[in-house]
Amino acid sequence: MLRMSYCFSVVAVVSALKFLQETNQIFYFIDNINHRINAAKQKQTHIIELAISPNIDEYLMAELLRIYQEYYPQTQLNIHE
DSSP states (O other), rough: HHHHHHHHHHHHHHHHHHHHHHHHHHHHHHHHHHHHOOOOHHHOEEEEEEOTTSOOOOHHHHHHHHHHHOOOOTTEEEEEE
């Protein structure tokens, strides 16, 4: 009888620890999401420094950069050769 009670206690503790780990992960994800929302509210700007080889097709690169700017208008692109 004591052995069965002990096994049940061990299983309960292991289950509780797993539950706490998963709860911790949920809180981490919530904090991460809140951080991203606050950053978006503050309208933080991002700068990307981009070095491009002169051998790359200028028309293709210009089109790719235009499309990128449409999707991410808050990002500033600084382009260098």
